[in-house]
Structures are given as structure tokens and as C-alpha cells.
Amino acid sequence: MIERPRGTNDFIPPESILREKIIKLISEYLKIFGYKLIETPIFEKSELFKRSVGDTSDIVLKEMYEFKDKKGRDLVLRPELTASVVRAVIQNRLYNNNHLKFYYIGPIFRYERPQLGRFRQATQFGIEYLGNPSFLADFEIIFLTQNLYRYIFNNFNIKNIEFKIHINSIGCNNCRPNYKQKLYEYFVNYEKDLCQDCQKRLNSNVLRILDCKNMVCRNISLNAPKSVDYLCLECKNHFENLLNLLKMNNINFVIDNYLVRGLDYYNRTVFEVKTILDNNTIDLAGGGRYDYLANFIDNNYNIAGCGFAGGLERLTLIINNYNPQKSFNMIKILFSLISEQKGLGIFKYLLSTIENINTNANLLKDNYSFYFSIDNSLKSALKLANNMDLDYIIFIGEQEIEKNIFQIKNLKTGKQKEFSLNEINLLVKNINDFLDKLNR
RNA sequence: GUGGGUGUAGCUCAGCGGUUAGAGCAGUGGACUGUGGAUCCACGGGUCGGGGGUUCAAAUCCCCUCACCCACCCCA
Structure with a gap:
């Protein structure tokens, strides 16, 4: 018997029907807010992700499906879609428009060990709002993230589901170096106590120590300097304006000083959507602002942007758990x-x-x-x-x-x-x- | 990459050194030639995940490998 590769799935009815339905809901909802479908290749040049996601990130370091084609080009099955979308915007010269809004749904590939809601081929959906540096764009993204999930859950008669938006600001090129320096100065005192990964992160990506789940590192992080205390005036205003807008719209969020995200291209706003399933916290979606991403890809360009990405498999997991309907009323x-x-x-x-x-x-x-x-x-x-x-x-x-x-x-x-x-x-x-x- | 668990019939699982590997459900046929789900009877179905080893004897013990599940890590 030839089996499917590890971490992949065959989606058969009724699961496939559920997915079809969710995909339809996603596209019809996002279109109402002016987002249009964008499709990019499933494989890209390796360099795209090394430059954008960051060559110290776990994704690039150990999770990419890399291969050479017959002419020796270095290619990779895309591990995420944001970099591809920004690349497409630059390549197709769409950047004069200040309100570029795209949504996407498609497979991503990461070489990881499969787990609940985690596969080597996963389906990611998300939106990208490019060309708008204002906090209003951040607000729109977070607003849409929350309400897209609400819209889908309502459609399956799932009420009262707890999902929480965690939010943080990690500053910009003006204030982040200073903050990183302060973090380094703090963590270096505990260098010997940190886990092995974090000892490496101390020099390569000190922010990520905050994200470590190791109890020792976590305890050390408790008293670490917080990024929100080191924001420059612009970043501070951006963040406060965003939070005020969210409050005015009754969007529930918690400020999470340890939220930094594993992808290097984020600046200012970062956020994650989490929910609880059987006492486990599941990350449904993540996103934030990435004003430097275009510049990483091609240093002739500076295009503000922000967006979010969610996992379709995790979403169906939640829906099946709360509403395990077998038939679809045909x-x-x-x-x-x-x-x-x-x-x-x-x-x-x-x-x-x-x-x-x-x-x-x-x-x-x-x-x-x-x-x-x-x-x-x-x-x-x-x-x-x-x-x-x-x-x-x-x-x-x-x-x-x-x-x-x-x-x-x-x-x-x-x-x-x-x-x-x-x-x-x-x-x-x-x-x-x-x-x-x-x-x- | 690390750790734990599990692979036996289509499905859920039992058997854990000793005849020819079992059960329930599902399937097929019949009782029953135009009104279903029930019951009864019969029947079919297995490289015991794969490979190697130990043994008179392996589904059972050991090693390797593959896959799945769960956790860590990370992330969607």
C-alpha cells in the first residue's frame, strides 16, 4: 500500500463538504469589505522567505520544503503567503494604489511533526491590506479577523465560543534597537539559566526569548523590560489610537507583553487569536503590521501593510467540536x-x-x-x-x-x-x- | 528535532509465546416476487503496518523501519 506522505490529508466527505462551505463563507464575507482574491504560486524562490520571514526564524531555519529544479534554481514550497502577496504586489506594479486589499486561501507547507490541528500541508486563509500606514488599517484587520470568525461560527450555530485576541506592539526601526538592547542587557544576566534555544536567541533574536514556553525562561521574562514602555512617540500614538478604536468597538483584547511572533517582518502591531479546546489553547490566527516587508524583498520599495492569516484545519477542528453535524441539510x-x-x-x-x-x-x-x-x-x-x-x-x-x-x-x-x-x-x-x- | 502512546477483518476492538487468529457492528445471500430500518440462518472477508532476529513454536518477546495519535518546540 502506498500511503499519503506524512502530515498530509485526504479530505473526504463530510469533512470536504464542511471545508467547501467555510471557504465559501470566507470569500463572501471578505468581498463585502472590498477584499479581492489573490492567487500566487505554491512554490517560490527560497530567497523570498529567507529575506522576509527571516533567516533566524524557525520556519526558514528548519521547516521549509526546499528543492532545486532541473536548472538548479533554489525553490521552496511556500511556508506562508504574506511574503508572496507583497512580492506579487511589487512585481505587478500595484503599489500606487493606497488601498490594496487582498484575501487568499491556499496550501502552505512546513516540515514539522504533525499534531492536533498541525500538518505538513496546511491550508491558510488570510487578508492583506497594503499601502495604508494608519492605525485605521490595523483596526480594520483586527476587526475583520474577529468578525470573520464570528460570521463563520454563527453560520454553524456556534454561539458563546471564547476566542481571545492577544495584542502587542513591538515598535519600529527607531525604537526597537533600543528596546532590544535593553532586553539583551536584562537577559544576559541570566544567560546560564536560559534554555539552550534561548541562549542562542540572546544573540540572534533576543525578542523571541519572550515567546519561549520553557518555565525557567518564562519566569525570567516576567520582569523583563516591556516593549510598550520603549516605544517611540509615533509607535506609542499608533498603538494607543488602535487600542482606543478597539475599545470603542467593543472588541475584546488582552495586551500580551510576551507576544512577539516568530516572523521577522512584523513591526508595531502584532496580534493572535486564541481559543480553548479541551483545556488546550489553540492559535486560530495571527497577524500584524509589516511596513518593512516590501523593503526586505526589494529595497527600492516601501509599502506599508498589515494582515492576518488563519488555519483552515484548526477552524474545522473547532467547528466539528462544537457542532459535529454530519449532514448538510441537502x-x-x-x-x-x-x-x-x-x-x-x-x-x-x-x-x-x-x-x-x-x-x-x-x-x-x-x-x-x-x-x-x-x-x-x-x-x-x-x-x-x-x-x-x-x-x-x-x-x-x-x-x-x-x-x-x-x-x-x-x-x-x-x-x-x-x-x-x-x-x-x-x-x-x-x-x-x-x-x-x-x-x- | 525530543518524549509518550498506538498499528490485528470495511469500522470498533479482544487475543500478548502453544491447534487452522476471534467478537460486535458493517457486507452479501436466504427466510421475504410491490412497501424499508427488526429477527433468524448461512456465507464471504486477514501478507496480525513492513523488514529482520530469538525460539521446537511469534499477532504475542527483541531490534530496525513506516504510519497514525498526543505532548514539547514552533506555528495556522
Whole structure:
């Protein structure tokens, strides 16, 4: 048996149907706020992520699927999408517009050990708002993050789910060096107590020590200098204005001084959306501002930006947990011919019905699904219908043809009603009326 | 990358050195030739994840490997 590679998934019904539905909800919601779909390649040049995500980040250091193509180009399966979007904006010369809004949904790849809600191929969705340096853009992103999740949860009748937005500001090129220096001076005193990873981070990426989950490092971090205390005036105003806007809109957030994010391109605002599942904290989404990202990719450009990215698999995990619905409310109807003779005459009813379904497809979609069978006995047709968990069976057999009728039976209630075969051409078009008459 | 757990029928699992590897559910056929879900009977179905080793004898013990689950790390 050849199995799928580690950390990948086959999405089969009903999971695939749930995903399809979520994707539809995401795109329809984001379009209302002016975000438009952007699609970028699944593989990019390695350099893109080394420059943007940062070559001291775990993602670039040990999680990228890197390969050379036949001409020896260094390529990588994308580990995230923000860098690609900014690259596309530069390459397609879209940067004169100050309100570039994009959303995306697609696979990302990270070489990690699989875990609950974590895979090597994952699906990430998110939005990017480019060209607007104002705190208003940060607000819009956080507002949309929260409300997109609300919109989706509401659609699945999930109420009262606890999700928390953690937020922090990590400053800009003016104030962050000073803050990093202060952090270094603080942590260097505890160098021997820090975990091995953090001892390396002390020189490579001191901010990330704050993010360490090791209890010793955490305790040391408790008294570490906080970035919000070292912000320059511009960053401070930006952050305070943002927080005020959030408060005025009743968006619940907690200021998290240890939130720094693992990707190097962030500045000022960083945030994460967390929820609780079985006493475990799950990160649903993360994002922030990345005004330097364009410059990392091409130093001729400075394009402000901010956005968020969420994981589709983690979202379905939550939805399945709170609302484990198996069916998606499609009314399933079996059209069955009951005949041992199988003379050609009987097929004309089946064929005209199929043709009618085809011409009324627009009317029927999202509400009905049709199945067809030819059975020797009504008993076996019913057995089939029962096994397939269908809602209705419409059947025509010798007896029906003799009496010039067809039968509709509600398999959930057992109710059955006969209709004139002369009406069979109206069956599909007026399916609602027929079912109403039966169920009345 | 580190640590723990698990791989036996389509599914859930039992068996943990000793006949020809089992159960429940699912499947197929029949009782039952036009009104389903029940019951009864019968039947089919397995490289015991893969490879190697120990042994008279391995699903069972040991080693390697692959995969899955969970946690750490990190992140979506």
C-alpha cells in the first residue's frame, strides 16, 4: 500500500463538504469589505522567505520544503503567503494604489511533526491590506479577523465560543534597537539559566526569548523590560489610537507583553487569536503590521501593510467540536424504476427526469441531490434508499404505469402519495410543491 | 528535532509465546416476487503496518523501519 506522505490529508466527505462551505463563507464575507482574491504560486524562490520571514526564524531555519529544479534554481514550497502577496504586489506594479486589499486561501507547507490541528500541508486563509500606514488599517484587520470568525461560527450555530485576541506592539526601526538592547542587557544576566534555544536567541533574536514556553525562561521574562514602555512617540500614538478604536468597538483584547511572533517582518502591531479546546489553547490566527516587508524583498520599495492569516484545519477542528453535524441539510431524493421487464418504455420517465434536473440545476442547487436506480423489487429499492439515508423515493413500476401514476414516499415519515404520470414533467421544476402536497 | 502512546477483518476492538487468529457492528445471500430500518440462518472477508532476529513454536518477546495519535518546540 502506498500511503499519503506524512502530515498530509485526504479530505473526504463530510469533512470536504464542511471545508467547501467555510471557504465559501470566507470569500463572501471578505468581498463585502472590498477584499479581492489573490492567487500566487505554491512554490517560490527560497530567497523570498529567507529575506522576509527571516533567516533566524524557525520556519526558514528548519521547516521549509526546499528543492532545486532541473536548472538548479533554489525553490521552496511556500511556508506562508504574506511574503508572496507583497512580492506579487511589487512585481505587478500595484503599489500606487493606497488601498490594496487582498484575501487568499491556499496550501502552505512546513516540515514539522504533525499534531492536533498541525500538518505538513496546511491550508491558510488570510487578508492583506497594503499601502495604508494608519492605525485605521490595523483596526480594520483586527476587526475583520474577529468578525470573520464570528460570521463563520454563527453560520454553524456556534454561539458563546471564547476566542481571545492577544495584542502587542513591538515598535519600529527607531525604537526597537533600543528596546532590544535593553532586553539583551536584562537577559544576559541570566544567560546560564536560559534554555539552550534561548541562549542562542540572546544573540540572534533576543525578542523571541519572550515567546519561549520553557518555565525557567518564562519566569525570567516576567520582569523583563516591556516593549510598550520603549516605544517611540509615533509607535506609542499608533498603538494607543488602535487600542482606543478597539475599545470603542467593543472588541475584546488582552495586551500580551510576551507576544512577539516568530516572523521577522512584523513591526508595531502584532496580534493572535486564541481559543480553548479541551483545556488546550489553540492559535486560530495571527497577524500584524509589516511596513518593512516590501523593503526586505526589494529595497527600492516601501509599502506599508498589515494582515492576518488563519488555519483552515484548526477552524474545522473547532467547528466539528462544537457542532459535529454530519449532514448538510441537502434533501436527498431517489428516483427509482421498479421493473423486472426493463422494457425500453419505462426508461423514458427516468430520462426525462434527468433531463429536467439538468435544465433546472440552478433552482435545485444547494437544496437537493438526486440519485437514480433500477430495481427488481420495491423492497430492494427501499432497502437501498434506507441504507443511503435518503429523504424521499420517487418510484414508477408496472402497477404505476397501468394506473398512469407515479409515487412519492417520504422515507422519514412513511407518508406516500400518488400523482398523475401526466405531471411527471413538472416534477423537478415544482419539486417543492410536490413535496408540500405529500407532507401536508 | 525530543518524549509518550498506538498499528490485528470495511469500522470498533479482544487475543500478548502453544491447534487452522476471534467478537460486535458493517457486507452479501436466504427466510421475504410491490412497501424499508427488526429477527433468524448461512456465507464471504486477514501478507496480525513492513523488514529482520530469538525460539521446537511469534499477532504475542527483541531490534530496525513506516504510519497514525498526543505532548514539547514552533506555528495556522
